[in-house]
Structure formats: C-alpha cells, structure tokens
Amino acid sequence: MAEVEFDQASRIYTAGAKPAVNRLDLEIDDGEFVVLVGPSGSGKSTALRMLAGLEEIDGGQIRIGGRNMVGVPSRDRDIAMVFQNYALYPNKTVGENMAFPLKMRGVPREERVTKVKAAAEILGLSEYLDRKPRALSGGQRQRVAMGRAIVREPQVFLMDEPLSNLDAKMRVSTRTEIAAMQRRLGVTTVYVTHDQVEAMTMGDRVALLKDGELQQFATPAELYDKPANAFVAGFIGSPAMNLFTLPVSEEGVRMGSSELALPRALRSRIADAGLSTVQLGIRPEQWSVGSDATGSGVKAQVDVVEELGSDAFLYAHLDDGEQTPVVVRTGGRSGARRGDQIALTPTSEDLHLFDPSTGERV
Amino acid sequence: MTVTAERPAELTPRRPDRGPGSRADGWIRRAPLLPALVFTIIVTQLPFLFTIYYSLQSWNLVRPGSRQFVGLDNYILVFTDSQFRQVALNTVLLTAGSVLFSLILGLLFALLLDRAFLGRGFIRTLLITPFLITPVAAALLWKTVLFDPTYGLINFVLSPFGAGDTDWISTFPLTSVMVALVWQWTPFMMLLILAGLQSQPHDVLEAARVDGANTWGVFREVTIPHLRRFLELGIVLGAIYLINTFDAIYMMTQGGPGTASANLPFYIYQRAFLGFDIGQSAAMGVVVVVATIIVATFALRLIFRSFSGGEET
Ligand SMILES: Nc1ncnc2c1ncn2[C@@H]1O[C@H](COP(=O)(O)OP(=O)(O)OP(=O)(O)O)[C@@H](O)[C@H]1O
Ligand SMILES: [Mg+2]
Numbered sequence: 001m002a003e004v005e006f007d008q009a010s011r012i013y014t015a016g017a018k019p020a021v022n023r024l025d026l027e028i029d030d031g032e033f034v035v036l037v038g039p040s041g042s043g044k045s046t047a048l049r050m051l052a053g054l055e056e057i058d059g060g061q062i063r064i065g066g067r068n069m070v071g072v073p074s075r076d077r078d079i080a081m082v083f084q085n086y087a088l089y090p091n092k093t094v095g096e097n098m099a100f101p102l103k104m105r106g107v108p109r110e111e112r113v114t115k116v117k118a119a120a121e122i123l124g125l126s127e128y129l130d131r132k133p134r135a136l137s138g139g140q141r142q143r144v145a146m147g148r149a150i151v152r153e154p155q156v157f158l159m160d161e162p163l164s165n166l167d168a169k170m171r172v173s174t175r176t177e178i179a180a181m182q183r184r185l186g187v188t189t190v191y192v193t194h195d196q197v198e199a200m201t202m203g204d205r206v207a208l209l210k211d212g213e214l215q216q217f218a219t220p221a222e223l224y225d226k227p228a229n230a231f232v233a234g235f236i237g238s239p240a241m242n243l244f245t246l247p248v249s250e251e252g253v254r255m256g257s258s259e260l261a262l263p264r265a266l267r268s269r270i271a272d273a274g275l276s277t278v279q280l281g282i283r284p285e286q287w288s289v290g291s292d293a294t295g296s297g298v299k300a301q302v303d304v305v306e307e308l309g310s311d312a313f314l315y316a317h318l319d320d321g322e323q324t325p326v327v328v329r330t331g332g333r334s335g336a337r338r339g340d341q342i343a344l345t346p347t348s349e350d351l352h353l354f355d356p357s358t359g360e361r362v
Numbered sequence: 363m364t365v366t367a368e369r370p371a372e373l374t375p376r377r378p379d380r381g382p383g384s385r386a387d388g389w390i391r392r393a394p395l396l397p398a399l400v401f402t403i404i405v406t407q408l409p410f411l412f413t414i415y416y417s418l419q420s421w422n423l424v425r426p427g428s429r430q431f432v433g434l435d436n437y438i439l440v441f442t443d444s445q446f447r448q449v450a451l452n453t454v455l456l457t458a459g460s461v462l463f464s465l466i467l468g469l470l471f472a473l474l475l476d477r478a479f480l481g482r483g484f485i486r487t488l489l490i491t492p493f494l495i496t497p498v499a500a501a502l503l504w505k506t507v508l509f510d511p512t513y514g515l516i517n518f519v520l521s522p523f524g525a526g527d528t529d530w531i532s533t534f535p536l537t538s539v540m541v542a543l544v545w546q547w548t549p550f551m552m553l554l555i556l557a558g559l560q561s562q563p564h565d566v567l568e569a570a571r572v573d574g575a576n577t578w579g580v581f582r583e584v585t586i587p588h589l590r591r592f593l594e595l596g597i598v599l600g601a602i603y604l605i606n607t608f609d610a611i612y613m614m615t616q617g618g619p620g621t622a623s624a625n626l627p628f629y630i631y632q633r634a635f636l637g638f639d640i641g642q643s644a645a646m647g648v649v650v651v652v653a654t655i656i657v658a659t660f661a662l663r664l665i666f667r668s669f670s671g672g673e674e675t
Contacts (some may be wrong), residue, residue: 054568075574087565091587100583104574149575158572 002026002065002155004051004188011046011212020046020121022212023060028205031186033179039195039235041210044192045160051190052158064156075104078147081158085165086141088133094144095120095129101152102218106346118294119147122181122322139170146178150185157182157189163198176203200224208232225350229357233281233352239327241281245356248278255298256320263349273355273362281352284313284329289336290343297343300326305336316342385662410651414419416644423638436645445621446629446646452536453605453625460543460607465593467544468551475552476559493549504542505531509563509614535615535623542610552597558592560587598661605654626650 006026012019021043028034036044049055051062053074062069069077080101098119099112107115120126123143133141142162149157162178163171179202182189193199199206200220207217208231216228227233233241246253248270252262260280262270266313272277290297303325304315314328314336328344330336353362378384417436440446475486490498508515508595511529520528531538562585570580608627611617617624617632624632630650634643 052568052572054571074568074571075576079572081569081572083565083569085563085565087563087569089566089570089584089587091590100570100575101573104570104583148569152573292561 002188003030003032004156005049005063005066006047006060008060009047009050009057009062011043011050011055011098012058014261019058020212021050021209024209024212024214026207026214026217028190031188033182033189033191033202033204035191035193035199035206036207036209037196037199037235038209038215040194041211042209044194044209046212047209048081048158048160048190048192051156052079053077078155079138079158080152080154080156082149082160082162084161086133086145086162088141088144088148090133093130093132094125094136094147097133097144098147098151101148105152115151116147117234119151122150123147138165142166142174146181150181153187155188155192157187159191161188161193162191163193164195171198178202196238200334208235210235226314226361227281227352230279230281230354231342233354237283239284239285240277241283241352242326243354244282244324246278246280248276253278253280256318256324258298260298260346262351265349266351266353269353269362275355275362277356278362279354279356279359282346283348283352284327286348286351287326287328287344287345287350288347289314289328289330289334290345292341292343297345300342300344302336302338302340303344305334305338307332313337316344374618413644413647416640417648419641419644421641422641423640432641436641437649439642440645449621449624449626449629452621452623456536456540456543456607456625457601457605459540460547460604461597463540463544464547464551464600465596467548468553468596469555469589469593471548471552472555472559475556489552490549492546493531493553495546497546497609498613500546500608501542504538504545509538527539531615532619535619539607539610539614539623543604543607544615547600551600554596555589556593558589562588594664598664601661602658 004026005028008025008033009021010019010023011021026034036047038044046055050057051064051069053069053072058072064077064079078360092100093162095116098116102112102115116129117126120129125143125145125147128136128140128144136144142165146161149159159178161295163174166174173281178191191202194281199208200223203220205217205219206223208223210217210231216223216232218226218228223232223236227236227241228240230243234243236323244255246255246260249259252260252267256258292299293323299319300316301319302314302316306313306315309332311332312330312334314330314334316328317323318326326344328342336342342344354360381387418431418433419429420432420435471489475482475489495503502607509530511517511527514530516530517528565579566584570584575583605625606627607625608631610641611623611625611628615623617628621629626646627650630646633639633646637643
C-alpha cells in the first residue's frame, strides 16, 4: 500500500498540441479512494494510464510510495488495473486469468491456486473457474477483471470506467461492492468515471478534470457545497445548478425586472472583488416556490414538470425577456403544471458567486 | 461436416411438402448450378477415371503394341520402387521444410513490421515483392543470379572469405530448391501473421504488461495463443500449394542429380513424358491422389476449425 503523487505531471500526445493532461497535481493518501471525473476528452484515462505506465510522462513526476515512476515499466510499478472492456485473456480460463499476474511474478503454483480460490470465493466466481471469458456474462467478466486485480495484492488499484458496460441496476450494486471491497482491503485506488453520481458516491475525494486541467480536488461534499469555479458548479449535481450572469445592484443583483436581495456577507464579497456583474449559482433545491399572486420573488413560467415521486423538478423560464431557463426542485405531488406562473425566492444563504470573466468562486 | 450429425434430432426442422424449403423448391434453387457441376465432373472426375483405367494397363508409348491389362502390377511396382519412396520422402521434406522455415521467417518479419519505425511502408513493400514474382522467374533468378557457380552473387559475396567456388545447386539440390521456395513464400506467411498481430486487442496486451509480463511473457502468453489459428492457416495453405511444387524444380534442378531433388509431381511427370511409361505413372498418380485425399481431409479439418471460431479447450 502506498500514497500516490502527481507532481506537475503532463502528457503531450503530439508535439505542439495542447497537453492531454496539463501539470496535474494530486496527492493521494495511503488507502484513499480517489475518483477522477470529468467530461469526455478531459484526460481522465490519460492521467490513469500515465500512472499505470501505459503512457509516457512528458513533464513532471508521478510517485508511488515516494518512488519516482518516470521511466519505470508497468510491470515494476506494483499496480493492478481494471479496464473498461475488462481485457481478459481470451485463451485462458477464468482461473488462469486470475492467476496470471501471480504467475508472471513467479508465485509458486500451489500458492496461486489457493489465492485464486480465495478471491473467486469472495467474488462468487468459484463455479466458473474453468470457463473461458467468452462464456461469461458481462457482469461476471467484470468480476473476473476485479479478481485478477485483487489476487495480486498490489500497492494501487487503477480502474478505468469499470462499470460502463453494465446495465443500470448492476452498476448501482457493483458500485457499492467495489467501494466496500476497497474499504476492506485498504488499497489506494484511483478510479476513472465520467458519471458524477459514481464519483460522488464512491470517492473519498474527487478530482475534477476539464481539458487536461485539474479544476478541483476535494471531498464530494465540499465539491457540492463549495465548487471552486462555475464549471465545477455546473458539472456536479443533477440536475445542474442554475447559473445566471447578473448586474450587481444596491441590495443584491437584478434579475429581470425584479431585484434579488443577497445576504450582507455575499454582498461584501462582491464588493471586495470589485465586480459590476456577477455569476450567481443557485441549486435546484435552493429555491422556494410561491404562486404568482404572492408577489415577491422572481417570476417564472413552468415548461415541464418531472415528477419523481419523492420530489419533482420544475423546468421553467424566467420572465426576464430572455427566457432564461431555470430548474427548481419541489416536494413530490407539488401540483404544478405546465404553463403555471410561479414566483421563486432563494431559500438559502449559501448561494454561489463566481466571477463572470474567470469563472472563479468569489 | 459433422455438425449436422451432432445436432439433437428434435432441433432439425421438418421439411415442408411444398413451398419454400420443400424438396422441389430446393431443386429449383440448385438447378441453375447444374451445368457448372457437370462441367466440373467432366474436367476433373473423368480424367481421374481414365487414370485409374490406365493404371491397370502396361502401356509404354515407345513400344507400340505393348498395351495390355496387367491388374495391380503397376501398383506393386510403385510400392517396391525405391526411387518412388525416395521421391515421396523428398516431397515431405520439401513441403514441411519450406512451410516451416517460411512460417518462422514470416513470423519474425511480421513482428518487425508490427512496430512503428521510419520507412515501415517502404520496407513492407520490399518484403512483399518476392510473392508477386512469377514462380518460374523467381526460380530462374535463384538459379542464375544467385546460385550460379561462376557468376552467382552468393559465391561473389563469399569469395573474399575464400569460400567462393561451391556449385550450390548440384551440391545441395533439395536445399537450394527449398531456399527459393522459402524466399517466395515468406511474404505470404508474413502477411497472414501480420494480420493476426494487428487484430490483437490493445487492452489485453496492456493488461498483460500491467500484470507483470515482460516482452517475452506477453509474446508467449498472449500473442502466441492469439496467433495460433493464423499459424495453422498458414501451415495448411502453404502445404496445399507447396506440395504441388513443379516450376521451381523444373527450372532449377530438373529433379536431379538423379532423383535427389525430385518431388512426386515432378517424378510422375518424368515417368510419363520423358519415360513414356503411361501405366506406371498413372498408378503413381492414383497413389498420390489417395494419399493427398487422406492428408487433405486432415488439413481441411484444421482449416474449418480455424474458421469456425470454436476452439477446443
Ligand atoms: N493516443 C492518442 N493520441 C493522440 N491524442 C490522444 C490519444 N489518446 C487520447 N488523446 C487525446 O487526449 C485527450 C484526453 O483523452 P482521454 O482518453 O484521456 O479522455 P477521457 O477523459 O478518458 O475521455 P472519455 O471519458 O471519453 O474516456 C483527448 O482530447 C484525446 O483526443
Ligand atoms: Mg477514457
């Protein structure tokens, strides 16, 4: 087991092009479960593959257990990787697949058999040990790939979207299994996904990447409550946070025809930053909905109602002349319908403010 | 072939009495193929029947009036003919040797071409060229340009080392022919194996590296199992073509000295068209056909297994 450190690590695929991973800095503690998340093409897989030794490190360093990994081949890094398409050896049986990393490290035969049996027991694969991967279901293959990783007892687990080929239900159950297994084994894990729900539910900490640059590296709660910039704010949370760029006024900000009063603390932060317009972020659950007649609040018109049972999402647009879309979460059976006029007031003091030019949190 | 027999009886669909799938419908579909079938029978099966008929006769063209029915005498002669046995052995050696060496060389070149390096496309074209040369021309090239004792390139290159006066073709006739055949067949094997190498899934190779395999480990544990069916296919196709080799032998050695470099097709040709012994060579032909059928059935099995995708465990 070991801590993992990305120290200004970069990967440039084609000389002159933008780096796929740009000066990435991450310090991952021993035994921690870290999720790399980000939109497609953000460099998550590249970062993981650099750690695995499958891509060159073109700049900076990556350290595992304090040892610099630049120039160290994969086989000497003491890592195990689970691939998106599992990458099982098609000509080997399940048992041979799981034993392969041990065999390559010269573990004697009896010990291999014992370890594979034990791992197969945990994963419920005992009866499939003699089958070829081709004769397994997707979920079983996924578990063989996991098994191949855990028999090794490596210093670090690397997983690149290991759940993306499973159906929705399997994904949820396997998600918890993997998280539980990692906690039990206590092996440092780096996990790549593009699914923010996976990231938020599994990770001790989450690193959010965009265009090869680290946006924020924090616990899921912090990522949600204190997004470092407007991109993080929009990426984390489903449905996404409402973001409005608004002119600053005396009491707060102007939203269409109405004035949205902001708490004193927020106002002073805007003043300190010297902004005349500000990007305001309000999560769907940070609104309270009144009927139009009550008067106060921002006027909006409901376009779509998504009834989920326990709660409902209203997709509306503001009466500000620009039809700015807004998402609101209300309790289930809210009774709202398409075309309803509503008045929205922010309930929370913890609204998010970003500098409209840089996107940074104010 | 055997698949139908193994299928459980209740799964075999019943043939409807009329309409699509019925016996009459089957004939309507196949009838247009009939002329082709008849033609094939005329040009392949009738000559074979004639050959069998001739093989039961004693018939030498240079002795008119000698033709008579002798039963299986010709066959007895075939099996007691020590030259025939020698030539059969030559055939096996030549075929197996050429296939094996071109397979090994092809594998090496394919491994080379599977990695990126400067000028790869150019090298690949150069490596394929021998396969595109007419076999007769290739044999002539080896005989005159390379192996010739007086102006051959090989002796020219070796002469500074004091070893430049070997008459390669008469000293090592079978090996010389084999060298020319290997030269010509290596590109075929190389292309086949290269296709195999390039169809390897990348992530499996990467997984093997992460799992601790070094280059040799990846090759032995992942690449070779993957290539197995490509290698099998190369062996079978190579053997089918090379067992019939005639042009290289005819051009380079004429089967000589003696029968040292003759294979079965060439020997039969010699007996029929130089020795004019029709009965005897017909009997040899029949023996070779029967032997080939036995080997080919075995070989076809292998091909079918390669293509069907099913593997034995
Ligand atoms: N082998 C390669 N050669 C050149 N560019 C590459 C290569 N692999 C990836 N890239 C580029 O690097 C960037 C990051 O790719 P990467 O595969 O890391 O993205 P990702 O975050 O894993 O995306 P996804 O969620 O779609 O898997 C992309 O812009 C991609 O086009
Ligand atoms: Mg990826």
